[in-house]
Amino acid sequence: MSRFAFKxxxxxxxxxxxxxxxxxxxxxxxxxxxxxAPRKPAPDLLPPNERRRAPDTVALAIxxxxxxxxxxxxxxxxxxxxxxSTHGDLAITDYMCATLxxxxxxxxxxxxxxxxxxxxxxxxTIGVGCHAPATAVSAYTASFAQGLLEAVVQLADGAPQVLLxxxxxxxxxxxxxxxxxxxxxxxxxxxxxxxxxxHSLALEAGSAEPPHDPLSARYAANxxxxxxxxxxxxAAGSGQCELVAGPGLRLRVALNG
Amino acid sequence: xxxxxxxxxxxxxxxECRNNRLAWLALQADGFVDRAxxxxxxxxxxxxxxxxxxxxxxxxxxxxxxxRLDPAGNFPADLARSIVHTPHSLGDxxxxxxxxTGPAVTVATACSSSAKVFAQAARLxxxxxxxxAVVGGVDTLCGSVLFGFNALELVSxxxxxxxxxxxxxxxxxxAGGFALLERSxxxxxxxxxxxxxxxxxxxxxxxxxxxxxxxxxxxxxxAGLTPADIDYINLHGTATPKNDEIExxxxxxxxxxxxxxxxxxxxxxxxxxxxGIIESVIALLAxxxxxxxxxxxxxxxxxxxxxQLRLENGERRxxxxxxxxxxxxxxxxxxxxxxx
Numbered sequence: 001m002s003r004f005a006f007k008x009x010x011x012x013x014x015x016x017x018x019x020x021x022x023x024x025x026x027x028x029x030x031x032x033x034x035x036x037a038p039r040k041p042a043p044d045l046l047p048p049n050e051r052r053r054a055p056d057t058v059a060l061a062i063x064x065x066x067x068x069x070x071x072x073x074x075x076x077x078x079x080x081x082x083x084x085s086t087h088g089d090l091a092i093t094d095y096m097c098a099t100l101x102x103x104x105x106x107x108x109x110x111x112x113x114x115x116x117x118x119x120x121x122x123x124x125t126i127g128v129g130c131h132a133p134a135t136a137v138s139a140y141t142a143s144f145a146q147g148l149l150e151a152v153v154q155l156a157d158g159a160p161q162v163l164l165x166x167x168x169x170x171x172x173x174x175x176x177x178x179x180x181x182x183x184x185x186x187x188x189x190x191x192x193x194x195x196x197x198x199h200s201l202a203l204e205a206g207s208a209e210p211p212h213d214p215l216s217a218r219y220a221a222n223x224x225x226x227x228x229x230x231x232x233x234x235a236a237g238s239g240q241c242e243l244v245a246g247p248g249l250r251l252r253v254a255l256n257g
Numbered sequence: 258x259x260x261x262x263x264x265x266x267x268x269x270x271x272x273e274c275r276n277n278r279l280a281w282l283a284l285q286a287d288g289f290v291d292r293a294x295x296x297x298x299x300x301x302x303x304x305x306x307x308x309x310x311x312x313x314x315x316x317x318x319x320x321x322x323x324x325r326l327d328p329a330g331n332f333p334a335d336l337a338r339s340i341v342h343t344p345h346s347l348g349d350x351x352x353x354x355x356x357x358t359g360p361a362v363t364v365a366t367a368c369s370s371s372a373k374v375f376a377q378a379a380r381l382x383x384x385x386x387x388x389x390a391v392v393g394g395v396d397t398l399c400g401s402v403l404f405g406f407n408a409l410e411l412v413s414x415x416x417x418x419x420x421x422x423x424x425x426x427x428x429x430x431x432a433g434g435f436a437l438l439e440r441s442x443x444x445x446x447x448x449x450x451x452x453x454x455x456x457x458x459x460x461x462x463x464x465x466x467x468x469x470x471x472x473x474x475x476x477x478x479x480a481g482l483t484p485a486d487i488d489y490i491n492l493h494g495t496a497t498p499k500n501d502e503i504e505x506x507x508x509x510x511x512x513x514x515x516x517x518x519x520x521x522x523x524x525x526x527x528x529x530x531x532x533g534i535i536e537s538v539i540a541l542l543a544x545x546x547x548x549x550x551x552x553x554x555x556x557x558x559x560x561x562x563x564x565q566l567r568l569e570n571g572e573r574r575x576x577x578x579x580x581x582x583x584x585x586x587x588x589x590x591x592x593x594x595x596x597x
Binding site for chain 2: 002004080086087088093096097098100101104105107108109112113114115116117118119121122123125126128129130131132133134135136137138139140142143146149150153154156157174175177178179203205245246247248249
């Protein structure tokens with residue numbers, strides 16, 4: 001299978017207790033954790049009343065996407081995007097299922113249209129006025145690796161820069177005991193290819209090695225935890241990692257600072 | 258064949274749910290499973306990707322579990338299977354049902370899902386990740402979409418009438434379909450695709466149809482074709498007042514009178530995440546047989562429609578056909594297919 005070269009132009013990160021990339025880097029460097037952190041991000045892209053009302057996944061995805069674009073100095077209105085999430089918004093799925101079981105005619109139209117897997121992608125493109133393609137994918141425990149693969153494949157197909165946004169949120173209700181996910185965890189990367197792209201990625205047969213970084217240990221209970229070996233390697237600036245890419249499949253990523 | 262009466266084989270019992278049953282039935286149709294297994298033999302299981310589209314996947318199983326919670330509030334034992342309560346249920350099922358070991362992913366961009374799978378899979382083939390891909394889409398009716406679309410007041414009280422001046426909304430449908438994409442071969446060609454975002458509203462299209470136009474123009478550009486090269490367009494044509502208004506205007510603005518266009522949702526209903534694959538197959542049948550569908554149930558076209566819009570079925574040799582699929586979140590995809 002093929003190998004791709006890529007560059008990381010910008011990084012956005014947000015997790016319960018580590019609200020930003022600087023906080024994540026400090027934690028990885030010496031275990032420091034901020035004394036207080038908000039329960040969920042409040043991205044200024046959303047109008048104040050929407051910031052409170054926005055589903056957790058939408059607030060999370062927009063916060064990290066904005067941070068990654070800022071870090072890259074990229075115009076968000078121009079970037080094609082790949083949104084990936086294992087479960088989408090489990091709180092909304094729980095609401096939909098519970099309401100359908102009790103009072104189906106009272107389903108909220110807004111929560112229904114927010115229940116689509118591409119809700120975060122939709123709010124993002126609306127918020128930044130982006131007409132470029134946006135997709136929303138899922139691949140169970142391989143959701144991050146498959147999203148990353150699609151992003152680098154879009155680069156190989158000619159896109160100059162692609163935004164990857166990966167996130168999962170807190171599970172709720174009966175569904176949460178079947179599809180568990182704790183807290184909020186997301187990372188966004190602005191990726192590019194071209195001459196001198198230092199990093200490489202290859203899809204290969206085999207299972208990924210178990211994670212051994214402190215972020216993976218801290219956020220193991222969130223469904224997007226399989227992305228964390230790469231996030232930890234990015235904080236270190238170089239190194240290799242293996243990402244779960246499907247049954248019997250892994251992505252090998254080599255970062256060269 | 259009845260989806261209610263056709264359980265999955267014992268080896269696939271872990272994926273049992275109504276949506277995956279429909280996927281299983283669709284795999285058996287028209288000899289598709291044999292073609293997919295032949296591709297596995299030719300290229301190797303790891304070199305065939307699975308790229309599936311769906312809007313709600315098997316959320317029907319989650320909805321059912323909530324009606325049968327045990328006294329402690331837990332899922333009943335027969336539904337306590339994580340894989341059927343997550344969007345990738347469909348992609349994971351198809352990958353295992355066909356014994357494939359390459360990349361497998363589920364695209365869930367609402368009603369454009371199973372059009373976008375063609376673009377994503379074509380990129381995987383063109384960039385050398387795989388040699389072939391099984392693409393498709395499956396969506397079954399469930400409480401979420403039945404009550405959700407009613408809450409949005411988008412459902413017609415009568416059979417849907419796409420592009421009719423008196424249209425009152427969509428009719429919901431369910432469907433499953435698949436296609437096998439290969440780098441070369443004797444089948445029809447996927448010549449181009451265009452993807453875009455409206456950047457306007459979560460559940461209402463851009464008022465000037467900007468996203469729809471960008472998707473169609475992108476597909477033409479990638480195919481190296483002009484609007485006059487397109488002989489038939491299978492439109493998104495949901496029969497909601499707004500979708501058909503903007504799509505009719507976009508078609509009238511972009512295409513010459515020689516292009517034929519219709520919505521086939523009068524036959525199928527709006528099959529949501531399966532609409533892309535079902536309507537691509539209808540466009541491909543027009544390409545193969547020269548039998549071009551009109552627009553069922555509709556009587557008087559909205560005056561916004563150009564001469565492209567056709568109510569009656571017709572016959573013409575098609576050189577190139579297009580399929581449009583537009584979804585919530587302002588997510589649009591257009592595909593262009595050509596003769597072998």
